Amino acid sequence: MTRAKLATVWLDGCSGCHMSFLDIDERLLALAESIELVYSPLVDNKVFPDDVDVTLVEGSVSNQDDLDKIRHIRQRTRLLVSLGDCAVMGNVPALRNTIGGDAVLRRVYLAPDLTNPAIPTAGVPSLLPEVLPVHRVVKVDVFIPGCPPSAEVIFYAVGELLAGRQPDLTDKTRFGA
Amino acid sequence: MSTRRPEHRLPEDELELVSQQEQEAKQQYRHHVYVCVGAACLSAGSADVQARLEAEVAGRSIAGGCAVHGGGCRGLCVAGPTVTIEPDNVLYGQIKPDDVADILDNLGGQPVERLHRPTDKPFFMRQQRIVLELAGKVNSERIEDYLANGGYTSLIKALHEMTPAQVINEISRSGLRGRGGAGFPTGLKWRTVAKAEGDVKYVVCNGDEGDPGAFMDRSVMDDYPFRLLEGITIAAYAVGAQQGFIYIRAEYPLSVKRVQNAIRQARKMNLIGDQVVGTSFNFDLKVRVGAGAFVCGEETALLASIEGQRGQPRPRPPYPATSGLWGHPTLINNVETFANVPAIIRNGAAWFAGIGTEQSKGTKVFALTGKIAHSGLIEVPMGITLREIIYDIGGGIPNGKRFKAAQTGGPSGGCIPESHLDISVDYEALAEIGSIMGSGGMIIMDEDTCMVDVAKYFMKFCMEESCGKCIPCRVGTAQIYHLLEKITQGAATMADLELLEELCDVVKHTSLCGLGQAAPNPVVSTLRFFRDEYIAHIVDGHCPTGICPLQTPQNAIEES
Amino acid sequence: MSGVVTLKINGQDIGAHDEESILQAALDNGIEIPTLCDLPGLSRIGACRLCLVEIAGNSNLVPACITPVQEDMVVTTDSERLQAYRRTIVELLFAEGNHVCSVCVSNGACELQDLAETLGIDHLRLPGLHPAREVDASHERFILDHNRCVLCTRCVRVCDEVEGAHTWDVTARGIESQIIADLNVAWGDSESCTGCNKCVQVCPTGALVDKGRSVGEMRRRREFLPYLTMMRKENGK
Numbered sequence: 001m002t003r004a005k006l007a008t009v010w011l012d013g014c015s016g017c018h019m020s021f022l023d024i025d026e027r028l029l030a031l032a033e034s035i036e037l038v039y040s041p042l043v044d045n046k047v048f049p050d051d052v053d054v055t056l057v058e059g060s061v062s063n064q065d066d067l068d069k070i071r072h073i074r075q076r077t078r079l080l081v082s083l084g085d086c087a088v089m090g091n092v093p094a095l096r097n098t099i100g101g102d103a104v105l106r107r108v109y110l111a112p113d114l115t116n117p118a119i120p121t122a123g124v125p126s127l128l129p130e131v132l133p134v135h136r137v138v139k140v141d142v143f144i145p146g147c148p149p150s151a152e153v154i155f156y157a158v159g160e161l162l163a164g165r166q167p168d169l170t171d172k173t174r175f176g177a
Numbered sequence: 178m179s180t181r182r183p184e185h186r187l188p189e190d191e192l193e194l195v196s197q198q199e200q201e202a203k204q205q206y207r208h209h210v211y212v213c214v215g216a217a218c219l220s221a222g223s224a225d226v227q228a229r230l231e232a233e234v235a236g237r238s239i240a241g242g243c244a245v246h247g248g249g250c251r252g253l254c255v256a257g258p259t260v261t262i263e264p265d266n267v268l269y270g271q272i273k274p275d276d277v278a279d280i281l282d283n284l285g286g287q288p289v290e291r292l293h294r295p296t297d298k299p300f301f302m303r304q305q306r307i308v309l310e311l312a313g314k315v316n317s318e319r320i321e322d323y324l325a326n327g328g329y330t331s332l333i334k335a336l337h338e339m340t341p342a343q344v345i346n347e348i349s350r351s352g353l354r355g356r357g358g359a360g361f362p363t364g365l366k367w368r369t370v371a372k373a374e375g376d377v378k379y380v381v382c383n384g385d386e387g388d389p390g391a392f393m394d395r396s397v398m399d400d401y402p403f404r405l406l407e408g409i410t411i412a413a414y415a416v417g418a419q420q421g422f423i424y425i426r427a428e429y430p431l432s433v434k435r436v437q438n439a440i441r442q443a444r445k446m447n448l449i450g451d452q453v454v455g456t457s458f459n460f461d462l463k464v465r466v467g468a469g470a471f472v473c474g475e476e477t478a479l480l481a482s483i484e485g486q487r488g489q490p491r492p493r494p495p496y497p498a499t500s501g502l503w504g505h506p507t508l509i510n511n512v513e514t515f516a517n518v519p520a521i522i523r524n525g526a527a528w529f530a531g532i533g534t535e536q537s538k539g540t541k542v543f544a545l546t547g548k549i550a551h552s553g554l555i556e557v558p559m560g561i562t563l564r565e566i567i568y569d570i571g572g573g574i575p576n577g578k579r580f581k582a583a584q585t586g587g588p589s590g591g592c593i594p595e596s597h598l599d600i601s602v603d604y605e606a607l608a609e610i611g612s613i614m615g616s617g618g619m620i621i622m623d624e625d626t627c628m629v630d631v632a633k634y635f636m637k638f639c640m641e642e643s644c645g646k647c648i649p650c651r652v653g654t655a656q657i658y659h660l661l662e663k664i665t666q667g668a669a670t671m672a673d674l675e676l677l678e679e680l681c682d683v684v685k686h687t688s689l690c691g692l693g694q695a696a697p698n699p700v701v702s703t704l705r706f707f708r709d710e711y712i713a714h715i716v717d718g719h720c721p722t723g724i725c726p727l728q729t730p731q732n733a734i735e736e737s
Numbered sequence: 738m739s740g741v742v743t744l745k746i747n748g749q750d751i752g753a754h755d756e757e758s759i760l761q762a763a764l765d766n767g768i769e770i771p772t773l774c775d776l777p778g779l780s781r782i783g784a785c786r787l788c789l790v791e792i793a794g795n796s797n798l799v800p801a802c803i804t805p806v807q808e809d810m811v812v813t814t815d816s817e818r819l820q821a822y823r824r825t826i827v828e829l830l831f832a833e834g835n836h837v838c839s840v841c842v843s844n845g846a847c848e849l850q851d852l853a854e855t856l857g858i859d860h861l862r863l864p865g866l867h868p869a870r871e872v873d874a875s876h877e878r879f880i881l882d883h884n885r886c887v888l889c890t891r892c893v894r895v896c897d898e899v900e901g902a903h904t905w906d907v908t909a910r911g912i913e914s915q916i917i918a919d920l921n922v923a924w925g926d927s928e929s930c931t932g933c934n935k936c937v938q939v940c941p942t943g944a945l946v947d948k949g950r951s952v953g954e955m956r957r958r959r960e961f962l963p964y965l966t967m968m969r970k971e972n973g974k
């Protein structure tokens with residue numbers, strides 16, 4: 001049996017969704033039988049492969065790097081899953097949308113009590129004007145809301161997707177859960 | 178029939194006397210000069226013209242005598258200030274104070290060629306004036322002049338010769354429908370109020386006129402408010418109301434002043450007040466000034482505003498006819514609706530029903546504006562074609578441009594394209610092609626107009642005027658506006674267009690009041706007739722008229 | 738005079754008192770209709786439009802919360818069209834404010850969050866408007882977070898109709914509408930507010946909350962409402 005290729009990516013999020021994924025615990029071993037984790041912050045691969053079956057995306061699209069990454073990934077993934085509220089609706093990262101990225105940068109890097117106030121530019125991606133949920137940027141096939149979605153829900157959803165079914169998440173998770 | 182007060186001279190005879198005296202007084206002058214003091218002419222300087230006329234007339238001797246009056250609008254607002262000479266019926270346009278001497282020199286002779294606006298032109302000939310029959314020909318501030326021109330004979334006829342039920346029957350048989358937008362049968366509404374249980378009843382006149390660019394109702398209130406008062410008083414008698422309110426937007430200070438003046442004069446003549454013209458009918462009228470929110474034109478919001486509450490609509494039923502002001506049965510009609518009433522009572526239902534189409538009777542006043550040679554205020558019989566309005570009355574599209582669309586019904590209406598120029602202007606035909614009669618705004622657009630931009634303009638208006646009470650209108654209009662903005666910026670996708678249509682459907686069907694329910698109309702209507710323009714913006718990144726500042730989408734972030 | 742009428746809701750035969758609303762009749766028979774502005778004990782305003790239902794022979798949708806039942810009425814509360822409208826309306830609300838459930842005091846006790854869940858909303862197709870709104874923490878015991886207000890006006894009504902203080906009102910129009918205390922003063926400076934906390938108890942979201950609570954710690958007590966309204970009725974009000 002060929003194992004399904006699974007990838008996970010971490011855009012602008014707190015890694016909580018990945019932690020929740022790991023909370024699947026011993027069932028990970030069972031899962032490992034049917035999947036191959038081809039790309040993830042949890043493994044060592046540096047290059048996103050060309051033909052991934054399922055990619056779980058944590059985090060919102062907040063800077064140029066997120067945007068480039070998710071476009072690249074979308075082209076190489078059959079099923080793209082927005083995992084967690086940041087990916088699904090912007091969530092905490094999108095709080096900055098009410099005041100704008102510049103104001104945030106100034107507040108953080110130009111605070112008067114800093115020894116070297118300066119907004120970093122070299123080697124860091126520029127912020128997008130607005131923090132966006134993943135589906136505003138590329139097509140998303142499945143949404144799993146929750147902050148984070150429970151290990152239970154993730155395990156169920158991934159299982160369904162691997163079985164070729166659309167997971168029915170009614171009454172299983174919600175925004176903020 | 179009403180019981181009369183035993184007295185030597187009957188009140189209606191007193192009125193007759195006033196009318197006669199006025200006529201006699203007028204006959205002392207061979208010439209009567211009416212300077213239009215409607216808002217458009219005033220802003221074009223008609224007050225200076227009137228002042229100069231008065232000074233010149235006082236300073237020279239004119240054979241037969243000459244009297245100067247402030248009068249109403251003849252409709253040719255594009256040629257303001259206008260001056261009418263009666264009884265010779267000579268109309269002058271674009272008068273400056275320095276033209277006054279020439280006008281007076283030629284009184285009774287050949288009209289001054291350079292200033293003359295012949296009234297045998299289609300602009301006048303194709304019109305039919307019922308509501309505005311005396312506008313421009315009576316003094317706006319003297320009830321005597323109105324009486325001398327046959328004013329208030331209808332009220333006296335109704336009070337003395339007709340029962341309330343007969344009045345209602347007459348209105349029903351005339352086929353009159355509400356001129357405030359929705360076209361509800363007026364007689365049916367009156368009957369509902371008359372039949373509603375309760376001793377206390379109210380009559381309310383809706384003079385909020387909120388559609389951008391509309392000024393039909395203002396013209397009636399400014400030009401001859403007595404006509405409006407007469408209509409309202411007849412209605413009050415018919416439905417059994419003791420108190421009436423005229424709700425006028427604060428942006429119309431002149432209307433407020435003229436209507437208040439008219440009420441004072443009518444009260445002095447016992448044409449409102451206790452025992453009106455000697456009958457047992459008591460009726461009083463007050464003016465309420467609205468703060469100018471568009472939504473306050475919606476009847477339930479208007480009533481809330483009169484009650485001193487926040488002007489917000491409430492769900493209907495119950496309708497005002499059964500539960501209106503302070504819970505009492507309330508008749509609410511538009512200014513133009515009331516202004517039709519005296520003519521119907523005077524000339525009879527059959528006469529009125531003989532004008533117009535099968536289901537739309539009488540005339541409609543339109544404020545004709547936009548890319549049109551003769552903009553102004555016109556009154557036309559229902560059933561006239563749009564083509565006749567635009568090309569015969571309006572004189573066509575200026576600068577050799579091509580007609581593109583006519584917009585009726587303002588922010589609640591729709592656009593009529595060139596292919597429908599021969600449409601009959603009546604309630605049914607307009608509704609059938611996704612527009613509405615509305616309260617009478619008619620904006621003509623030429624080939625340089627971007628229809629997406631037009632839709633965006635009206636949606637912005639609705640978004641800003643939404644009262645905020647219900648969710649679909651409050652937020653839906655904002656989302657629709659943002660989508661339209663995205664389209665005009667060249668940043669939208671076909672998925673956005675789909676979303677736009679879906680939101681229009683939701684807002685239309687789930688909003689609480691007419692504002693939200695009708696807000697999508699301009700979008701839906703332009704999508705129906707000018708869909709290719711939307712597509713051009715979205716797919717080709719190009720505005721066919723070059724109006725929209727399509728940028729290279731600043732957030733080409735979103736997927737197309 | 739009250740009588741009994743029979744009607745059909747979703748194909749089910751139902752008997753109800755003729756002064757009852759469609760909503761009440763449905764609830765009595767175990768049929769759920771989503772609501773938001775409505776709260777038993779307060780005046781009904783038909784504003785949120787979530788409870789819209791279809792009535793056979795009527796081309797307009799009607800709000801179940803304020804429409805009385807009628808003999809032989811045939812009502813549908815759960816058509817695909819109605820459900821789609823409700824989802825869009827709830828989406829409109831999420832997109833209007835800044836509803837970040839994960840960091841909300843009311844997480845887990847929020848009617849907006851519940852609505853999204855029961856209607857199966859798993860993402861927002863509409864772009865968030867992200868308005869810059871204020872948080873008013875000037876009251877010594879409570880907080881008003883405008884970011885999370887859905888303008889249901891329950892607070893306005895409970896304060897006016899039950900507490901009799903009329904501290905709250907709505908100012909401005911359309912998307913700019915906002916709840917204000919008195920003539921737009923900080924809540925803590927309100928002279929009419931009695932500090933009774935009724936508004937906090939009736940608020941459906943995290944807009945009105947107790948001070949000092951952390952994420953997900955807010956719980957509401959609303960038992961007082963029906964009792965108070967009943968008592969006022971009995972006192973002839």
Ligand SMILES: Cc1cc2nc3c(=O)[nH]c(=O)nc-3n(C[C@H](O)[C@H](O)[C@H](O)COP(=O)(O)O)c2cc1C
Pocket residue numbers: 354355356357358359360361383384385386387388471472473474475476477509510511512514616690691692
């Ligand atoms: C948003 C909105 C604005 C309205 N504005 C006006 C108005 O300015 N003048 C008016 O006469 N009717 C207006 N109406 C219609 C009134 O609600 C009402 O139908 C009308 O005054 C009834 O009079 P009619 O039967 O004589 O037309 C408006 C309706 C809506 C929904």
Ligand code: SF4
Pocket residue numbers: 472490642643644645646647648650651688689690691692693694
């Ligand atoms: S449709 Fe608009 S104007 Fe009418 S009640 Fe709703 S929010 Fe207010």
Ligand code: SF4
Pocket residue numbers: 885886887888889890891892893916936939940941942944945
């Ligand atoms: S503060 Fe709460 S109760 Fe008051 S209007 Fe906003 S959401 Fe409703």
Ligand code: FES
Pocket residue numbers: 771772773774775782783784785786787788789800801802803
């Ligand atoms: S619950 Fe009926 S309209 Fe809000």
